[in-house]
Amino acid sequence: MEAKTEAGKVYLVGAGPGDPELLTIKAARAIGAADVLLVDDLVNPEVLAHARAGARIVHVGKRGGCRSTPQAFIERLMVAEARAGRCVVRLKGGDPFIFGRGGEERAHLMAKGIAVDVINGISSGLAAPSSIGVPLTHRDWSQGAVFVTGHGKSSEAEPDWHTLAKLDMTLVVYMGVARCAHIQAALLAGGKAPSTPVALVRAATSPEQAHRLTTLGELPLALAASGFGSPAIIVIGEVVRCASPALLLASPAAAQLS
Numbered sequence: 001m002e003a004k005t006e007a008g009k010v011y012l013v014g015a016g017p018g019d020p021e022l023l024t025i026k027a028a029r030a031i032g033a034a035d036v037l038l039v040d041d042l043v044n045p046e047v048l049a050h051a052r053a054g055a056r057i058v059h060v061g062k063r064g065g066c067r068s069t070p071q072a073f074i075e076r077l078m079v080a081e082a083r084a085g086r087c088v089v090r091l092k093g094g095d096p097f098i099f100g101r102g103g104e105e106r107a108h109l110m111a112k113g114i115a116v117d118v119i120n121g122i123s124s125g126l127a128a129p130s131s132i133g134v135p136l137t138h139r140d141w142s143q144g145a146v147f148v149t150g151h152g153k154s155s156e157a158e159p160d161w162h163t164l165a166k167l168d169m170t171l172v173v174y175m176g177v178a179r180c181a182h183i184q185a186a187l188l189a190g191g192k193a194p195s196t197p198v199a200l201v202r203a204a205t206s207p208e209q210a211h212r213l214t215t216l217g218e219l220p221l222a223l224a225a226s227g228f229g230s231p232a233i234i235v236i237g238e239v240v241r242c243a244s245p246a247l248l249l250a251s252p253a254a255a256q257l258s
Contacts, residue, residue: 008035008082010109012102014095014121017128018206020046027119035086038074042093042231044206071101075108082114093231095123099149099174123147125172128204128233132211133244136170141238144169150176150183150234165190170237177232181220187236192216197240202232213243 011030016022031037031050039048041061048057058077060069074090081088096102096118109116125147129136136145148159150173164171165187176183188194194217202210214222216236 007113007115008084008086008088009115009117010078010082010088010090011117011119012090012096012100012105013092013119014097014100014123015040015043015047015091015093016121017094017124017126017204018042018044018209019127020044020049022122022127022205023047023050024119024121027121030089030119031091033087034089036081037089037091038077039091040093043091047091071104075105078105078109079112079114082109092121093124095121098123098125098147124204124231124233125174128201129172129199129235129239131204131209132199132201134199134235134239134242136172136235136239138239138242141241142168142170145172146170147172147174149174150179161186162190165192170235170239173234173236175230176234177223177228177230180223180234183234184216184219187216192236196236197238198222199235199240199243200226200228200232201235202226202228204231204233213240 013027013030015027028050031047032052034051034055036056036058037048037051038058038060041059051057060074078088078090090096090105092100092102094100097120102118106116106118126136137143146164146167146169148164148171161183173183194215196216198214198216198219200212200214200223202208210226210228212222212226212228
């Protein structure tokens with residue numbers, strides 16, 4: 001008769017936006033303790049330097065618009081490895097609880113009787129604007145920020161852009177590149193001014209980071225001219241006027257943002 005193995009544990013760990021130095025100490029310790037790491041496509045490979053020798057590393061790519069590892073397979077693998085008594089780290093770009101499906105994974109693991117902890121990471125929605133000097137809140141221009149996806153699970157899950165257009169808050173749009181023309185049209189139809197400042201930030205905090213400053217009225221044209229693809233964050237709101245002066249001077253839309 002096979003001996004019963006003590007149940008393992010799963011950690012849902014945020015690896016941050018790209019810069020490996022933005023990894024938290026707690027995340028680094030969890031990575032170092034892991035027997036198995038399930039690593040998303042957007043995680044900087046340098047983060048894996050914290051993994052111990054002999055740890056099993058499984059790359060489970062998940063990126064919008066690209067072929068992805070099925071979510072059901074990832075969840076089955078986490079359960080199987082934990083039930084085999086192993087320490088499992090599910091390593092995600094950004095934060096697991098901000099558009100990282102961490103809530104779904106935690107619920108699935110708990111339903112299977114698997115112990116699970118969440119270790120937060122810095123989300124790209126915070127890191128991207130910060131990297132160009134843009135705060136998400138500002139006493140003069142924005143009393144709050146809304147994190148929203150540009151790519152809902154279904155048409156019924158589409159954000160209410162008309163309502164968002166009326167909020168005097170910063171909009172931080174994840175996964176919005178492919179649908180930026182639709183997002184722009186919906187916000188304009190909801191009453192958002194075409195002159196509203198917008199920042200596009202691609203691959204925030206990584207060596208490949210790039211940005212473009214524009215306005216809501218020019219957003220699709222600016223995005224097309226930039227050639228930016230995923231991963232990119234779109235920041236919409238008056239706070240974009242706080243961008244670093246050198247960036248404003250270099251921007252084709254500087255006159256509109258000053």
